[in-house]
Every structure is written in structure tokens, then in C-alpha cells.
Amino acid sequence: MSLDNLVTDEQTAPVLCLPHQCEFLSDAWLEEARRFFDTHLSRNSSLPAFSITERFTNAPPHLGFDDNIAQWSVCYDGSAIHLGRAPAPSDVKEAEGKEAEVKNAEVKVEGDYQAGLFMAQIVGALAPQVMGRGLRELQHLFGQGALRSSGPTLPPAVARLIGLFHDHMARITVENPDIAHRARALGVERHVREVEEHGYTVIENAISPDFADEVREVARRAVMAHDGYQLQWMLYHGLEMERLVQNAPLMTLMDASLGRGAVIASISAIVRGPGAGSIPMHTDYSMIPEPYPEFAMTGVGVWALEDWSEASGPTWIVPGSHRERRAPRKGEGMDRGVPIEMPKGSVVYFTHGVWHWQGDRSEAGERVTIHSHFNRGILRGLEPKRVDVQMLHRNPPRLGEMLGEDDWFDKLDARGRDYLRAGHMARLQAFTDRQLQTLLQG
Ligand SMILES: [Fe+2]
Structure with missing residues (x-):
């Protein structure tokens, strides 16, 4: 059966969530x-x-x-x-x-x-x-x-x-499925357009400074308890992380570029001190053949938990490099890069295989970041999923969606595919596509 057959006729009122939502x-x-x-x-x-x-x-x-x-x-x-x-x-x-x-x-x-x-x-x-x-x-x-x-x-x-x-x-209450209406209500309509044009955007002050401090403390404590530099699976470090990962403005950009049902690829933390950047120029597309597809496969939001300036060793991005639809060649693009400068509590979102690297840090002290990395729902994540029913119970359906609970992958059993979820995601994505066009067309 084609999923097209599962999309609701536009003349009828859309049902945009699963029956238990x-x-x-x-x-x-x-x-x-x-x-x-x-x-x-x-x-x-x-x-x-x-x-x-x-x-x-x-x-x-x-x-x-x-x-x-x-x-x-x-x-x-x-x-x-x-x-x-x-x-x-x-x-x-x-x-x-x-x-x-x-x-x-x-x-x-x-x-x-x-x-x-x-x-x-x-x-x-x-x-x-x-x-x-x-x-x-x-x-x-x-x-x-x-x-x-x-x-x-x-x-x-x-x-x-x-x-x-x-x-x-x-x-059981889902996020507003009308992405155009939601983007306007959350003040990120401009940002959705910027992602399409430049391959990245910055949402300034997406969380409060107090929340940024709370997340920084959780991230730093978790990283220090391990190798002192980087840690994966940060979603599983408490309520602060669960709330951050579901941040509505950032997830609206994810929905717009990766489609509904995008899944967590990895939620990681990095703590770094002064010195040269340790992550060279790259894209976040691994094992994806060139030319890259015209649609985005993956997207990353990097949270600034202190003020970011050029001296603090921020992410550097090459604007518009997503249009190259390939990885940078050795030594290419550094002269076109821009440092991402933004206040504490902001997030830079980049997608579409845009070129970027970690800058050198000339200031004293540590830079602590959370990297919220998502993949289009038809892809696998980098981290193995660990779906904890208690975690789902203390969160809205938004969290389940990013852990793959609402889509039809991994749900096939001896009786066949999960057409309930297949139909739901097909209808939700069709509605999202229509509304996204109205937003992009102004
Ligand atoms: Fe990256």
C-alpha cells in the first residue's frame, strides 16, 4: 500500500494526531x-x-x-x-x-x-x-x-x-501541528527562512539565562563524572535535559527542515577550555554519498550556555555552503567562515550539510555546550534508542515522537506494518508540507 493512500482528503478536517493523543x-x-x-x-x-x-x-x-x-x-x-x-x-x-x-x-x-x-x-x-x-x-x-x-x-x-x-x-497533548502558525506564534518565522537560505540560523535567548545555568550545571557535572571532555546520551541526565531537548522554537526549525517524526541522532555535551579548536571543518553528513540530496537529512542545534564571542571558541559556519551539496575539500572554505556570536541561552541551528568547525578559544575558562542532533525520521540515530516508559510518562508526546514512538519504523510484527502510525505520519507530514509552503512564500 502506498502511504499516499493514507493522506486525508484536503476537503475534510485533518486528524493530525494518533488516537491516544x-x-x-x-x-x-x-x-x-x-x-x-x-x-x-x-x-x-x-x-x-x-x-x-x-x-x-x-x-x-x-x-x-x-x-x-x-x-x-x-x-x-x-x-x-x-x-x-x-x-x-x-x-x-x-x-x-x-x-x-x-x-x-x-x-x-x-x-x-x-x-x-x-x-x-x-x-x-x-x-x-x-x-x-x-x-x-x-x-x-x-x-x-x-x-x-x-x-x-x-x-x-x-x-x-x-x-x-x-x-x-x-x-497526551501534542504540539501545534500547523507549522506556519506555530512559527509565527513563537517568533521564528524569519529563522525558518534563514535556514533555507543560509543553511543555518541563530535563535537568540531561546531559553532564560537561569535555565541556561541549570543546564550548564547538569552538563558539566555529567561530563566531569566521565572523561571530562564529551558525553553522549545527555537526554538521560534529568528533567532539565528533557525540557531543553523539546525546546519549542528549536523543534519548529527541526520540523521545518527534517519533517515531522525526526528522531534524536544524539544529544551530547562538550566541555572545552582555552586552546585551538579540536573539531576541524566538516559537515554532519556521514556516509551520505555526494551530491547530497536537496532536502536536509540531519540538523544540529548547539546551545550556548555562556555568552559566545569569537574569543570564546564558538562554532564557525560557512554560510550558503549547503548549496555545494558536498563535503569541503582539504583547506577549503575557512576564508568564508563566520563565527557564531550569541548571548547565553541562545541556540545556533544548522542543517542541510552546511560546513562548520570548532573555533580556537583565546579566553580563560570553559565553554560548555549541548549538541541537539536530529535525523530525518527515515534515518537511524547515532545513539541507540533507550525508550524509558517513566520518561515518556513525565513528558508530552513530543518526547515520544523524537524517540520514534509515533512513526511506523521498528513497529512491524508478524501481522505486518503499523499502518495506524504510517497513516498518521503521512497525514501530519502532508499538512506540515502545505503549511510550510505558505510560510516560505510569505
Ligand atoms: Fe558538526
């Missing part, structure tokens, strides 16, 4: 929310009354909301649950003795859809520091006013239920 605030999301509250409230009849209304503007158009405003509410009056698209009523007159509690426990959340989705994908609502750090990164990425909430602190039993609900939904 959903898009934020879609009808499927709302149905799962209803199932959650029905199940949990039937077990706990003594819960105080509460109501929550969330309203997000600038939702992706394919979800079909009027004026692209996505809204939902849940209201518990002490005896029954009310869940739907309309705002929760503020004058509920329900179970006796509960009316005042509903009014007092009325919470409202408003903001931008992509910002809401950013928080909606974070698992760990009841774990120490997780939501606080998530909120810090949200405000860094989208600004202070991107999400606004009002209302009282929820009673502890209600807060616990909402925390469990949040995590349950976060585990």
Missing part, C-alpha cells in the same frame, strides 16, 4: 477532560465546589473556532460536573450550601493559544519547581502578559485534582 482544546481534548472529571469526581463526592474558565486567542485556524478563540470551562457545584465551551456561569445555584464556594473559587485563565499550549504540555503540576520553572520559561519566551489568571487560590483538594488533570492531559 489530542490537540490542545480540540473536541477530542474536551471529551478526554470530561472522562477525567467524571471518573475522578465519582470517587470523591466531598470535593468543594469550583469553576475554571480558560480562553485563548489566536488558535490555529484548522481547529475551526470562531475568530480563532479557543475556550472551555469546567464547573463543579458540589454534586454535578458541568463542562463545555461556554464560560462557567458566575451565578450557579446548585447544591445547597455550595453556591458561595462556586463564586469564591471561580478561576479564569486567558492568553495566547501557543502560550497556553506551552504550559499545557508540561507534566509535573504537583512536583516541586516544575510549573514554576515552566512559567519562568513561558514568560521568557512569550512575555509577562502572555498568560493571565485571576481568582482565588484553590482549596488543596481541588488544586490536587486540577494538578492531576493537568498532567493527565499534558501526557
Whole structure:
């Protein structure tokens, strides 16, 4: 069977996730929310009354909301649950003795859809520091006013239920599949175009300086515990690494150049001190025959965990060298290279077999980097995959996608191929291709 047969007709509403996943605030999301509250409230009849209304503007158009405003509410009056698209009523007159509690426990959340989705994908609502750090990164990425909430602190039993609900939904809520809409919402539309034109781009301040410090500490500690220079499999060194690897702006560039279902090739850390660079001019295409294909096979994001200047020994790149569609010959291209200078918390992304090397470091101290290397989903990774069900459980589907959980490779059994995943990835990629063209055409 050709995968083309599995692509949804453009006239029908696209289904862009697997059956056990959903898009934020879609009808499927709302149905799962209803199932959650029905199940949990039937077990706990003594819960105080509460109501929550969330309203997000600038939702992706394919979800079909009027004026692209996505809204939902849940209201518990002490005896029954009310869940739907309309705002929760503020004058509920329900179970006796509960009316005042509903009014007092009325919470409202408003903001931008992509910002809401950013928080909606974070698992760990009841774990120490997780939501606080998530909120810090949200405000860094989208600004202070991107999400606004009002209302009282929820009673502890209600807060616990909402925390469990949040995590349950976060585990199944996929990234916004409309890459053009997402790139605009995340402010990386220009960067997607730059990658096509120059073979690389820099997203400045993609994470907060505090997060950069946290990642640097994790990376340095892990590398020093081994050979003191370089370490692979950095994904498996804790929550900081799991969050970094799923960084939404960087992953949007990965999606644009490598397609959906791109897999981790390797997540590595390098610690280096002063001296000459130790990685000479090269491309990241190994064993790929020349001429290289016109589409990108692999992409690397290098995270700056300190400020990068020419003196700090940054990556050097030869802009436009991806158009050569071959590896550099001995001594070629150094005169056309540019040093990547960027502030702490930025990431340089390069792809398409662009030429690059590690520069000399004239400053004192150490440069610590994380190299987030992905391959197109039809390729193998460099690191063997180690899919840990607990890691998947504390993350949104984005992490599973990059570990190969959503595609059809390695899923064949005696009964045949996994056509569910094959069809899903074919539809998702067809939608991505269409939306990417609208972005690239301006
Ligand atoms: Fe490289």
C-alpha cells in the first residue's frame, strides 16, 4: 500500500494526531477532560465546589473556532460536573450550601493559544519547581502578559485534582501541528527562512539565562563524572535535559527542515577550555554519498550556555555552503567562515550539510555546550534508542515522537506494518508540507 493512500482528503478536517493523543482544546481534548472529571469526581463526592474558565486567542485556524478563540470551562457545584465551551456561569445555584464556594473559587485563565499550549504540555503540576520553572520559561519566551489568571487560590483538594488533570492531559497533548502558525506564534518565522537560505540560523535567548545555568550545571557535572571532555546520551541526565531537548522554537526549525517524526541522532555535551579548536571543518553528513540530496537529512542545534564571542571558541559556519551539496575539500572554505556570536541561552541551528568547525578559544575558562542532533525520521540515530516508559510518562508526546514512538519504523510484527502510525505520519507530514509552503512564500 502506498502511504499516499493514507493522506486525508484536503476537503475534510485533518486528524493530525494518533488516537491516544489530542490537540490542545480540540473536541477530542474536551471529551478526554470530561472522562477525567467524571471518573475522578465519582470517587470523591466531598470535593468543594469550583469553576475554571480558560480562553485563548489566536488558535490555529484548522481547529475551526470562531475568530480563532479557543475556550472551555469546567464547573463543579458540589454534586454535578458541568463542562463545555461556554464560560462557567458566575451565578450557579446548585447544591445547597455550595453556591458561595462556586463564586469564591471561580478561576479564569486567558492568553495566547501557543502560550497556553506551552504550559499545557508540561507534566509535573504537583512536583516541586516544575510549573514554576515552566512559567519562568513561558514568560521568557512569550512575555509577562502572555498568560493571565485571576481568582482565588484553590482549596488543596481541588488544586490536587486540577494538578492531576493537568498532567493527565499534558501526557497526551501534542504540539501545534500547523507549522506556519506555530512559527509565527513563537517568533521564528524569519529563522525558518534563514535556514533555507543560509543553511543555518541563530535563535537568540531561546531559553532564560537561569535555565541556561541549570543546564550548564547538569552538563558539566555529567561530563566531569566521565572523561571530562564529551558525553553522549545527555537526554538521560534529568528533567532539565528533557525540557531543553523539546525546546519549542528549536523543534519548529527541526520540523521545518527534517519533517515531522525526526528522531534524536544524539544529544551530547562538550566541555572545552582555552586552546585551538579540536573539531576541524566538516559537515554532519556521514556516509551520505555526494551530491547530497536537496532536502536536509540531519540538523544540529548547539546551545550556548555562556555568552559566545569569537574569543570564546564558538562554532564557525560557512554560510550558503549547503548549496555545494558536498563535503569541503582539504583547506577549503575557512576564508568564508563566520563565527557564531550569541548571548547565553541562545541556540545556533544548522542543517542541510552546511560546513562548520570548532573555533580556537583565546579566553580563560570553559565553554560548555549541548549538541541537539536530529535525523530525518527515515534515518537511524547515532545513539541507540533507550525508550524509558517513566520518561515518556513525565513528558508530552513530543518526547515520544523524537524517540520514534509515533512513526511506523521498528513497529512491524508478524501481522505486518503499523499502518495506524504510517497513516498518521503521512497525514501530519502532508499538512506540515502545505503549511510550510505558505510560510516560505510569505
Ligand atoms: Fe558538526
